[in-house]
Amino acid sequence: MEKIALATKHQKEKLLVPIFQEKLDWLVQTATVDTDLFGTFSGDVLREKSPKETAIAKAKAGALNLGLSKGLASEGSIGPHPQIPFITADVEWIAYVDLEQNIELAEYFVSTEIVAVQKIWTQELDLAKLIAEADLPNHALIAKANHQGKFWSAKSLTNPAELNAAIASFQELAWPVDLILESDYRAMHSPSRQKNITQAANKLAERLATNCPACSGLGFGLVGHKFGLPCTGCSELATEAISADRFGCLFCSEVQVVSRGITSIDPANCQICNP
Missing domain, CATH: 3.90.950 (Maf protein)
Incomplete structure (x- = not known):
């Protein structure tokens, strides 16, 4: 292994x-x-x-x-x-x-x-509503503030007691800045x-787990696209439209181009007909 x-x-x-x-x-x-x-x-x-x-x-x-x-x-x-x-x-x-x-x-x-929330704390902020939106205790919140290059935070807040304690700790600093309450995105x-x-x-x-058909190297997959499809309205070539996908190898020069089965684009998607 x-x-x-x-x-x-x-x-x-x-x-x-x-x-x-x-x-x-x-x-x-x-x-x-x-x-x-x-x-x-x-x-x-x-x-x-x-x-x-x-x-x-x-x-x-x-x-x-x-x-x-x-x-x-x-x-x-x-x-x-x-x-x-x-x-x-x-x-x-x-x-x-x-x-x-x-x-x-x-x-x-x-x-x-x-789950992504961000609020500025005020005395009027409905903490019960915030807790529901932030899906506590399944998720968590962070309280943070920045003042004159100094950063303060309280993380892993999962219940009302922890949230109120963090707010109280911030108030003790007496910083004249907003306290941000936001989702704790750590995994x-x-x-x-x-x-x-x-x-x-x-x-x-x-x-x-996908091996290259030529050398058997791992990681064979999408490496890019082929662009360019004519518009059915003006017949001009839409250079931003994808016509095929390019699959390649990490180890050798093997490349396969696979068509998406599309031969043209609708005028609604054309930059000339519908700029």
Whole structure:
């Protein structure tokens, strides 16, 4: 059974170990890596890289920590949906690295199924309503504030007593700034996020379990698209329309182009007919 390092500080091993053991017969071992150093949801440590790059960096750190050549890690981002910005979405990236083969592979999953709340605390705030919206105690909340470069937070708040204690602690600081109450998105405190991490992990595991038809290397899968379809209205070529998918290998030059079975686009989707 091949050993793979997993960089996590927030109990993601409970989600990922069974998936990669079942699909790839891998023994996934948790590395001792402070993944908060790569960035936190609360903002006390800013993420310097993109979510994908951060997942790759954490996977490399985990592998180095355990002295293994291969590593896994994930990174999530909660914010406006990539295509529908007025909707909140959870974008989960999970990465696999092979330091010996110099291979990096990442898959992602986007979902609007995420418990995500954020409120500014005031004396008039209905805490009972907030607790219901935040799905406590199944999920958790964070209380945080930032004043003149100083960051204060209370995390893992799962009941009214803990929430009120955090508010009282903030009031003792007498900072003239807002107290933010928001969802604690760390994996162990967000079951809705856990489901999305699991979906991303399944995508990556299935990709890694797919062998190249030419060299049998792992990870054969989608590497890009072929663009360009004529419009049925103006006959111009819509260069942004996808006509086929390109599948490739991580180890050799094998590439397969698979048509999507679409030969043209409707004028409603044409930038010329419907700008």
